Amino acid sequence: MFRKVSLTRAPWLVKLLPLALILGACATGAIREKQLTLPTIEGAEPVGQETCLECHDDYAASFAASIHGRIADFELMGAAGGCEACHGNGSLHISDDQAGKILKFDQLLPEESAAVCAKCHSDGSLMDWTHSEHALTDVTCTDCHSVHGGGKTALKQQDPDLCYSCHQEQMAKSNFPSHHPIKEGKMTCGDCHNPHAAEGLVTEQRVNDLCIECHTRYQGPFVFEHAPVAEDCTICHDPHGTVADNLLVQNEPFICLQCHEGHFHALRAGQPVGTNVPATPADPAITDPNITFTNPHGDEGWQKAFLTRCTACHAQQHGSDLPGQAAPVDGKWPTAGGTFTR
Amino acid sequence: MKQIQTWLLLAALALLLLPTSLLAAEHKAESSSIEVGAAGMAVDDEVNRVNEYTVVRDDDGVNPYAKARIEGGENGVYFDLDARRMSQRDQEYNLEADFNRIFRFDLDYDTFKHWLPHDQLDYMRATMKTEGQTKPGSANPAIYSEDLVPDEDFFIIHRQFETGGEVQLPSMPNVTLRAGFRQEEREGVEQVFGISHCSACHVTGDAKNIDELTTDLTVGATGKFGLLTVDYEYLTRDFEENAGDVNREYLLAAKPVDGLPTADFATGRLLFEQQNGQLPYENTPESEKDSHSLKARVDLSNNTVISGGYINTDIESSKKDTQGLLLSMN
Numbered sequence: 001m002f003r004k005v006s007l008t009r010a011p012w013l014v015k016l017l018p019l020a021l022i023l024g025a026c027a028t029g030a031i032r033e034k035q036l037t038l039p040t041i042e043g044a045e046p047v048g049q050e051t052c053l054e055c056h057d058d059y060a061a062s063f064a065a066s067i068h069g070r071i072a073d074f075e076l077m078g079a080a081g082g083c084e085a086c087h088g089n090g091s092l093h094i095s096d097d098q099a100g101k102i103l104k105f106d107q108l109l110p111e112e113s114a115a116v117c118a119k120c121h122s123d124g125s126l127m128d129w130t131h132s133e134h135a136l137t138d139v140t141c142t143d144c145h146s147v148h149g150g151g152k153t154a155l156k157q158q159d160p161d162l163c164y165s166c167h168q169e170q171m172a173k174s175n176f177p178s179h180h181p182i183k184e185g186k187m188t189c190g191d192c193h194n195p196h197a198a199e200g201l202v203t204e205q206r207v208n209d210l211c212i213e214c215h216t217r218y219q220g221p222f223v224f225e226h227a228p229v230a231e232d233c234t235i236c237h238d239p240h241g242t243v244a245d246n247l248l249v250q251n252e253p254f255i256c257l258q259c260h261e262g263h264f265h266a267l268r269a270g271q272p273v274g275t276n277v278p279a280t281p282a283d284p285a286i287t288d289p290n291i292t293f294t295n296p297h298g299d300e301g302w303q304k305a306f307l308t309r310c311t312a313c314h315a316q317q318h319g320s321d322l323p324g325q326a327a328p329v330d331g332k333w334p335t336a337g338g339t340f341t342r
Numbered sequence: 343m344k345q346i347q348t349w350l351l352l353a354a355l356a357l358l359l360l361p362t363s364l365l366a367a368e369h370k371a372e373s374s375s376i377e378v379g380a381a382g383m384a385v386d387d388e389v390n391r392v393n394e395y396t397v398v399r400d401d402d403g404v405n406p407y408a409k410a411r412i413e414g415g416e417n418g419v420y421f422d423l424d425a426r427r428m429s430q431r432d433q434e435y436n437l438e439a440d441f442n443r444i445f446r447f448d449l450d451y452d453t454f455k456h457w458l459p460h461d462q463l464d465y466m467r468a469t470m471k472t473e474g475q476t477k478p479g480s481a482n483p484a485i486y487s488e489d490l491v492p493d494e495d496f497f498i499i500h501r502q503f504e505t506g507g508e509v510q511l512p513s514m515p516n517v518t519l520r521a522g523f524r525q526e527e528r529e530g531v532e533q534v535f536g537i538s539h540c541s542a543c544h545v546t547g548d549a550k551n552i553d554e555l556t557t558d559l560t561v562g563a564t565g566k567f568g569l570l571t572v573d574y575e576y577l578t579r580d581f582e583e584n585a586g587d588v589n590r591e592y593l594l595a596a597k598p599v600d601g602l603p604t605a606d607f608a609t610g611r612l613l614f615e616q617q618n619g620q621l622p623y624e625n626t627p628e629s630e631k632d633s634h635s636l637k638a639r640v641d642l643s644n645n646t647v648i649s650g651g652y653i654n655t656d657i658e659s660s661k662k663d664t665q666g667l668l669l670s671m672n
Contacts, residue, residue: 245459246459315537321661
């Protein structure tokens with residue numbers, strides 16, 4: 001059993017990567033800083049961080065302990081460091097008559113503010129920032145991050161409280177009876193979501209690959225696959241929380257009948273096993289007399305389907321390597337034994 | 343995993359004792375907070391309960407707990423420790439360290455218990471042809487249903503250990519090398535459903551042990567070349583299932599044995615590998631995954647960014663030694 005998820009292969013890219021990294025080692029952060037479109041203060045010259053702290057000494061302690069205060073010179077690769085790395089050159093700001101001549105992030109446009117951060121933060125989970133939903137809706141870095149302190153992640157509030165301040169629908173869902181353990185403190189939004197990414201998820205792959213990182217037993221590949229499982233877990237599950245058990249978007253059997261619609265018509269008729277049931281007059285919604293449905297569940301099919309759970313019998317709905325039990329239909333074997341009952 | 347957990351607990355306790363004496367005297371700790379206490383819990387168990395993740399609920403009686411946060415550093419070395427122990431099955435530890443920004447690593451361990459539902463199959467009574475006829479021995483049932491373990495609690499204990507490190511050399515500052523390791527263990531008991539068919543469907547609910555281990559190893563590098571940023575990561579994952587199969591009684595299929603009419607098969611036996619007896623069901627297949635991820639970004643003037651990515655993933659099932667069944671039908 002083998003499944004290729006990718007569209008193409010390019011192993012030469014992998015072999016070239018170390019060489020490219022070494023050859024590129026001469027590149028500097030100063031080049032990057034000069035070429036990006038950044039907000040600037042015309043005519044200002046650098047004055048050094050010590051000059052800033054003569055007045056702004058209230059930031060000194062928290063900034064020194066923050067990740068930004070601990071950056072080493074070599075990480076800057078020749079670019080500016082200290083307060084002026086983000087706030088711009090301060091020579092005009094320290095003169096009494098031009099105190100406003102400094103970059104204040106609450107007065108910058110969102111893209112200007114993010115561009116300052118992107119001087120350094122252009123890699124890893126931040127690589128797709130400009131294509132992210134947050135960036136496209138004018139949310140910027142300083143809306144969530146406190147640059148002068150804020151602990152490990154420099155967040156203004158803890159996750160999930162920070163996320164809930166805007167995403168209140170998700171907050172409500174997290175209190176539904178079936179939920180991931182966010183309110184119990186065992187997970188955070190950031191375990192699944194990358195707020196800087198284009199797709200907003202902590203994976204570059206499909207949403208399923210994110211779910212499977214923890215729920216690995218459903219990774220497969222299976223001999224008998226259930227199409228929505230292979231395609232997208234969120235077809236059946238809402239990871240933020242649901243009223244139905246097991247994070248299902250609806251209770252059984254209705255969630256199953258969203259796709260397996262034929263069962264609905266056949267089971268309503270309640271005909272014996274193997275009988276082709278005319279759609280009319282049993283189902284007045286369908287007027288074509290040529291459409292028939294086969295009832296697989298017998299005389300009590302209606303009770304079995306609508307008053308029990310589909311997954312009590314079709315318990316392997318995530319996929320199985322074993323053939324399900326199935327009776328032949330019209331003298332033919334059913335398709336592939338994939339009834340997920342074993 | 344249990345050894346790691348013990349080591350982490352001891353490390354956390356050792357650091358808990360430091361702040362008031364050693365660290366304070368040498369001015370190394372910049373901040374610390376410690377909370378200790380006890381929580382009393384009386385658990386009245388009920389198989390139909392909700393609240394999948396209620397904390398401190400599994401240990402009846404009075405349980406001590408402790409939380410601590412210590413961060414500090416000197417001469418370019420920085421550390422940050424977060425520890426929380428609420429009960430044996432509710433713990434969380436995190437340690438971050440930074441050595442002159444050249445080597446940075448973090449270490450996480452957490453464990454929690456997830457209560458799973460217990461389906462007592464009572465709703466199968468809705469399919470009765472006659473009152474009371476859902477249990478084995480009934481004269482004319484539509485479905486036989488049995489909860490074979492009516493008093494069993496179902497749960498998963500989740501334990502995850504995760505660590506990662508980055509190296510950024512001053513002589514080559516625009517290249518960052520990194521590696522990561524994650525091991526997730528899931529142990530417990532879950533409810534499994536089996537169905538067979540003789541004169542009517544026979545649904546059983548039983549217990550199956552859970553013993554799963556997921557191991558991830560990642561290596562990668564990031565390069566910043568002026569306006570170009572390149573990021574590569576390789577992931578290899580191994581998923582093991584060590585609990586073994588669960589079995590139940592299945593009956594010989596009347597078809598595909600030759601000579602019997604289709605109708606007999608359709609109303610009698612169903613398809614089970616053409617043999618009577620105990621057969622496995624509810625298999626959890628082991629699997630492996632390898633993934634290459636390459637991303638690049640170019641920043642241009644006028645707030646223009648071009649980015650692209652390439653991902654290649656192979657997933658392979660480790661299942662083997664399963665005999666196939668050759669179907670023959672007239």
